[in-house]
Amino acid sequence: MADGNGALGGNAYRADRNLQALLRRSAPWLTEGDAERLDGFGGWVATAVDEQADYTNRFAPPVLETLDEDGHPRTAVRHNPLYSAAHREVYERGIVGLNHGAARRPYTLTFAMGYLLAQSDISIHCPVTLTGAVAHVLDRFAPEPVRNAYLPRLVRTDGKAVTGGTWVTEKQGGSDVGATRTAARRINDGIQLSGLKWFASNVDGGIALTLARPEGAADGGAGLGLYLVPARAPDGAPNRYRIRRLKDKLGTHGLATGEIELEDAHAVEVAPPPDGLKTMMAALGYSRIHNAMASAGIQRRAFAEALAHAETREAFGHRLAAYPMVQDQLVEMQVRVEASVALAFAAARAFDEAQKTPAEQPWMRLVTALAKYLTAAWAITTTSRAIEILGGNGYTEEYPTARLYRDAQVLTVWEGPPNIQALEVLRLAGADSPGLAAFHARLDAILNLPFAANHSAFVRARALVFQARREVAALTALIRDDQAEAQRQAHRLMDRMAKGLAAALLVEEAATDWGTGDARKAVVARLFAGQELAAPEPPKPGESEGQRFFRPLARYERIETPHPD
Numbered sequence: 001m002a003d004g005n006g007a008l009g010g011n012a013y014r015a016d017r018n019l020q021a022l023l024r025r026s027a028p029w030l031t032e033g034d035a036e037r038l039d040g041f042g043g044w045v046a047t048a049v050d051e052q053a054d055y056t057n058r059f060a061p062p063v064l065e066t067l068d069e070d071g072h073p074r075t076a077v078r079h080n081p082l083y084s085a086a087h088r089e090v091y092e093r094g095i096v097g098l099n100h101g102a103a104r105r106p107y108t109l110t111f112a113m114g115y116l117l118a119q120s121d122i123s124i125h126c127p128v129t130l131t132g133a134v135a136h137v138l139d140r141f142a143p144e145p146v147r148n149a150y151l152p153r154l155v156r157t158d159g160k161a162v163t164g165g166t167w168v169t170e171k172q173g174g175s176d177v178g179a180t181r182t183a184a185r186r187i188n189d190g191i192q193l194s195g196l197k198w199f200a201s202n203v204d205g206g207i208a209l210t211l212a213r214p215e216g217a218a219d220g221g222a223g224l225g226l227y228l229v230p231a232r233a234p235d236g237a238p239n240r241y242r243i244r245r246l247k248d249k250l251g252t253h254g255l256a257t258g259e260i261e262l263e264d265a266h267a268v269e270v271a272p273p274p275d276g277l278k279t280m281m282a283a284l285g286y287s288r289i290h291n292a293m294a295s296a297g298i299q300r301r302a303f304a305e306a307l308a309h310a311e312t313r314e315a316f317g318h319r320l321a322a323y324p325m326v327q328d329q330l331v332e333m334q335v336r337v338e339a340s341v342a343l344a345f346a347a348a349r350a351f352d353e354a355q356k357t358p359a360e361q362p363w364m365r366l367v368t369a370l371a372k373y374l375t376a377a378w379a380i381t382t383t384s385r386a387i388e389i390l391g392g393n394g395y396t397e398e399y400p401t402a403r404l405y406r407d408a409q410v411l412t413v414w415e416g417p418p419n420i421q422a423l424e425v426l427r428l429a430g431a432d433s434p435g436l437a438a439f440h441a442r443l444d445a446i447l448n449l450p451f452a453a454n455h456s457a458f459v460r461a462r463a464l465v466f467q468a469r470r471e472v473a474a475l476t477a478l479i480r481d482d483q484a485e486a487q488r489q490a491h492r493l494m495d496r497m498a499k500g501l502a503a504a505l506l507v508e509e510a511a512t513d514w515g516t517g518d519a520r521k522a523v524v525a526r527l528f529a530g531q532e533l534a535a536p537e538p539p540k541p542g543e544s545e546g547q548r549f550f551r552p553l554a555r556y557e558r559i560e561t562p563h564p565d
């Protein structure tokens with residue numbers, strides 16, 4: 001059986017040469033201490049967390065208790081001890097705390113931890129995302145007394161951290177947040193909330209952020225305030241809200257997602273209308289980057305499982321990995337993993353830059369939407385392909401692939417389904433918008449890199465990036481000042497932008513590696529661009545490029561330059 005220890009080699013970080021190279025190239029701030037932390041984290045997720053995920057998923061998912069030991073009504077979620085221990089330890093390892101306080105580290109470091117964690121357990125990664133999102137909003141946007149009172153509880157690394165939740169979705173709509181019906185009432189000095197939140201993950205976390213409409217406030221998003229809801233009221237009693245039930249879900253079985261009935265719950269104002277929704281969007285922006293990390297991570301794990309199986313399983317007298325069709329399938333998965341990692345980390349970098357330079361925000365939001373959309377879509381196809389390569393075993397719960405596949409499906413839905421990302425792209429990529437300008441500038445900078453005297457290895461990938469850039473320009477011109485046309489073209493625009501950007505990022509990585517005499521990434525960039533951006537070509541005899549370079553592509557080995565054409 002290809003368990004986590006096997007396929008991930010007992011350490012998700014050490015086994016991932018692509019991640020190590022990406023951080024070397026693009027994170028000059030990464031210290032030896034950071035790398036050691038990632039190494040320790042990679043070992044932990046590939047062993048203890050992975051074993052816990054398998055156990056929790058199959059045998060011990062969370063349970064809602066509705067009565068206490070004396071039969072009095074109360075709601076509490078019971079987790080198995082392995083899940084609770086892993087959930088506690090992940091904060092001790094700094095996945096949220098590292099981004100706060102005097103010696104704070106870049107968010108890219110903790111996003112990288114999210115990428116590693118998701119390779120073993122989305123059901124731990126989700127609460128981490130929510131906790132980090134609440135901490136980020138409190139740190140950046142909350143009034144000082146609120147920040148001082150609550151942030152330290154979320155960011156501590158002594159094993160006693162309180163965890164977070166973001167309660168946005170209501171029954172009448174998750175995407176249409178302006179339809180929120182939860183009411184906020186000012187009582188003496190405090191605020192009370194009443195209403196029903198339809199989806200709340202990490203439902204038993206200690207501090208949630210939620211949206212509500214104060215009495216007399218405007219309709220729609222502009223009338224919403226952002227509130228903090230602690231699990232305990234100021235007098236120490238349980239706050240006045242109830243977990244109605246846990247959702248019975250397709251996947252993420254280890255994660256407690258429930259419905260919350262707010263019954264005059266004690267709340268603290270974080271941002272009054274009209275700033276409530278905008279401030280909550282900062283939490284969602286952060287979560288979407290973790291979502292992209294999770295989508296890249298789950299693909300990386302699915303690929304590792306598929307490769308480990310294909311290299312050991314024999315059928316018709318040969319190992320599966322020797323068959324050209326299997327090689328093509330694995331290479332297709334691999335280049336999508338690498339493109340997903342490139343996109344997710346481009347979003348992470350943009351997030352760090354936007355914290356320092358607010359003018360970078362349109363680019364950060366755009367690259368986040370593009371990364372969220374495309375990586376999540378591939379999370380489903382890549383995990384599905386892994387099951388096919390494992391065959392019948394892959395479909396059983398004895399192997400991790402079945403869980404990966406079910407969990408992957410949530411990544412397209414939560415934090416905004418694809419159409420909602422497309423609407424975000426429309427907001428940011430309109431003609432003359434700073435987001436669109438940043439997109440073109442990014443691609444142009446890459447297209448204009450000095451490419452080892454324009455070596456032919458780069459010609460096709462660059463031509464296809466250029467073609468995607470032209471197509472994006474044509475689409476944005478077409479939808480200029482035409483809302484109806486914009487709605488019709490939105491998905492296509494997002495798809496072209498996401499794939500064009502992913503190809504460009506791979507070309508950029510390839511240019512750096514080429515300078516060290518390694519042509520492997522140039523092959524990846526060319527394969528990716530051909531696979532995702534080119535029109536189908538007439539059949540040619542002989543090995544495909546993926547078959548020819550199967551081993552170095554699959555095992556992340558060097559291909560010496562000059563690259564044979």
Ligand SMILES: Cc1cc2nc3c(=O)[nH]c(=O)nc-3n(C[C@H](O)[C@H](O)[C@H](O)COP(=O)(O)OP(=O)(O)OC[C@H]3O[C@@H](n4cnc5c(N)ncnc54)[C@H](O)[C@@H]3O)c2cc1C
Pocket residue numbers: 165166167168169172173174175176199200201202249252257410413414415416417418419420
């Ligand atoms: C396991 C799980 C955990 C979750 N955890 C949380 C949580 O912790 N907190 C939280 O707040 N929510 C949570 N959610 C809810 C999730 O964020 C929402 O389900 C999601 O945002 C979509 O909202 P919705 O379900 O209301 O669907 P809808 O908003 O009704 O959307 C349904 C479909 O319509 C499309 N659509 C909507 N509007 C448009 C439009 N204008 N144009 C084109 N297409 C459109 C959407 O893209 C989507 O495909 C969770 C969901 C799941 C499955």
